[in-house]
Amino acid sequence: MTPERRENKRDVIIEVTTNLMFPLILLFGLYVMIGTGGTGGGFQGGTILAAGFILYITVFGHEKGREKMPESINALFKSLGLFLYNGAGWICILFSMATAQWLNMPAFWPVSDFVGVPVSRSFLVGYMISVGIGLTVMASFVSQYFDLAWKEEDEMGGGGE
């Protein structure tokens, strides 16, 4: 809505700080995502990861943001997270020959009879499902940010129905 558009000025402080922070934020996001032993969880971790990407996109613009998170990779992550979660449910049914219910996790690991339940269940909940949730949340939020941040001068011309 502003009448004259300001030039995109590059700010060294912001860019350098973002470059420094970006990997750290992602690392922290991964730590929270997998750290179900503490207060972590998939959703929290995924949100932190998405926040890191959104910071990067805000500072460096869409084009460079797309380089970091291409659309195809984003769509893959979105589905992959849910494949991990949903697939765990199917595998539970398949491995137990339809005697266990959907997502009845001890049935997941065929060897759980020998090594005990902890392997399958903590692996599933702590890693497979949490990582699945985290990937989906991250990819969805980043994708929403990409799509909702629109430029007026681009869209007003060709955007009519």
Add this chain to the structure above:
Amino acid sequence: MMEWIVQHFLEKYNFWIAMFIIIIGLTATIVKKNFLKKLIGLSIFQTAFFLWVVSLGDVGRDILTSWGLKTQTPPILWMQAAEKGYIYANPLPHVLMLTGIVVSAATTAVALAIVIRIYQKYGTIEEDEIIEKEMEFERRGVL
């Protein structure tokens, strides 16, 4: 009278705070004619509601009881909790409302997308002006 006030208001102040915010949010959702403000009102409504449900799981009413000090702790299980006299908060409201927050975030995203489309189409997000423009478009036969 005093007892009535204590029983209905002071013991349940979490409910009243949440209800106050809920009323603000719901009223804003209905009254405001700006689409974005409506959405903000809806978010306030949902968040206040989550606040109340999470506060339902609180278990720390009596700090001092006859058998000693009792303090609330988050439901992350640790060995010494029972020895030290901590009790766990109820995890189920947190579980439910974590889900609810996600749902409200997704709703907000879709609603924002629709608001942006409306802005691209009509150049405004005030409901009155949009209705006027619709009528004008109709007279001109544009739409």
Add this chain to the structure above:
Amino acid sequence: MNLPAVKSLTWMGFVTAVLLTAISLYAVEDIPAFGDENSAVNKYIKLFSIDADAGLAESLNAGIVPEEIKTGIYDLGFIKGPTCEGCQNENYPTLEEGSYEVEYIEKGTWLGGRIYTKAGWDVLIEEGEIFYNEPQQYYFISDDSGELSVYRYNWPVRVTERTEEETFIINAVTSGLADYRGYDTMGEETVILTGAIGVILLMRRRGRL
């Protein structure tokens, strides 16, 4: 919505506010108090209470749930097997002898991160789910003066006690989210995906989709 409706929105908002306030004033009486650890949400719900004969307490101390309490529980419908014609209700455990244990708990005991503000007997059900056969807390019979009240434990008691043994996660919120109510969480992730796809459908101008 049409124009007169828009004009009357202010009144609708006012009416909504008044209505919600009235509802709150009406129903606040039965809302659990803030931080009530014995409320239905946080611990247990009271099913019924019966007069305490001397025999009842003795039989409970001997580890047997007396017939009066059993019939009271069954009358409410908490019974395994056919409760109505053509429907099996497998959700609730039986109270046949040998399928439960009774344990006396003194006032002020901490167990599983919960505090017992009343003395009474815990009825532990032996029979578990398909993959778990640990005894679980199910009913609580409180030892009030003059009468016995029967309670049914709710979610948090069982989960805070059992989550470490059953799911190997010490964070009860995560175990509840990803395990006990894992199906909800999958739906929730699908909601996020739905939101993202909806935004793509409405907003995206370039790219493959």
Add this chain to the structure above:
Amino acid sequence: MLLVEHFPVIIVGLSMFLAYTMLLAGYINRRLPFFMSLAMNFFFLFLSIFVLNHVLTEGPIRYWQGGWRPPWGIEYVVDAMNAYLLIIVISIVILGLIYSKRNVEFEIEERKHVTFYTLIQLMAAGLYGITVTGDLFNMFIWLEIASLTAYALIAVAGGRALRPAYNYVIMGSIGACLYIFGVCWLYSATGTLNFADMRLLLPLVYDNKAVQMGFAMIVVGVMIKAYIFPLHLWQPDVYTYAPSTVSSMMASVHVKVMFYILLRLFYSVFTLDFIRHYIGLDLVICWVAAAAILAGSIWAIKQRNLRRMLAYSSVSQMGYILLGVGLSPLSPWGLVGAVAHILNHAVGKGCLFMCAGAIRQQEGLRDIRDFEGLGKKMPHVCAAFTIAAFSMIGIPFTAGFASKVFLIIASLDASQYPFVAVLLISGLLNLVYFWRVIDRMYFARHRGADDPAEAASDAPATVQEAAPSGPSNSAKSGRPLPLSMIAPILALASLCIILGVIWLTDIPSPLINHILSNLRMEATI
């Protein structure tokens, strides 16, 4: 465990799995998602028939998600009512998908097809999920999936659809929030979220005021979603401007499933004892329904846009179902009427909305006044429209007749004679507004002289008047309709007649008796 007990979760889980896959498959080929969705929905129909058979012969399916005993975990309960509704939903989704193929190619730009079909599949997944679940909070999740997809699918039409879509977002979100608000009030009183468990615990707290308010909030929330009369404000605009496929699917199954929430909560959670506990509550429901029936019909008469007329007709028809529910504490025939009308209205209204979309696609017509001579240009569609309209009116030996007869029997059985009059008057009003369309289609030649008079009364006094007319001539393909669009329309129209005969015979009575016993009506017909 028997294999068939896995079928409900396979239907819901696999349809979500399918939706994620469709998104990726769209990168390979844009036409692929449609065919994947269609094939898998046929597979689900196949499974759901087994589910119904199992339910009728062996009793309800109780499925513990993750192997957790229900008060601790989530349970799926499938009894006769669910299985019946599941088959209806899946069949209509399949017919809608077949219809949508060419219709969507016409209405929506090609690059959006992948996400469009993914969202349709997700909406179907949400509807299946609501249908089979046995947990109050789980139901909220599916409710939100079904609603969110609907918001996006409506808004994708662009233009005039945007503002109604936004109103729907706001109203629908308030409705969903009220639902979950009510659920949490019930939860605060009982501490459980499972249907069966809550049914057992609620009699202990019938006089709890939180339970009463929870009931009221859930009812109001679901009433917004199912557009019962005073809360239907978002609906006519949405149905008028949404893509044809979406509005036909929403009018036929989306709203039925939303209403099913109310039905399930009435009978399986609160039970009729709760309704009887508050004297007069059932009659309040009946009078709300009667108001909905009459108001919807009268508004429908005022409309000139075909789809808006059908939308108001839907408001009135939802009143029929609510009337059946309201009469059921007094007479089991009320529930029979409601259950029958869920199917009959899904079939009939789906057919009518598909016809409206087809007319708009081939001839570009939306206004009823421009329909002259349509019977010759589009004979199949107009014939199907006439049959479905007869079903809505309740001409004997069509589907709508049966449900009306059941409702009239219920009113007589319950000695509530005013509702007999309401039903008869409503039939008359239905006749008025549907005959107007049929008259234009087939016999319009001698009506040409009326046009100046009607045109003179056109001058829009308010927006309410002006909005319906819309653009009378929009984009049209002009080509004859493809078979893939006519076939579902004719299938639904023939179903209207077949069902009309079947309902009057003894064939559905085992199913109805199972539904009555599963919903604890303690009566048979």
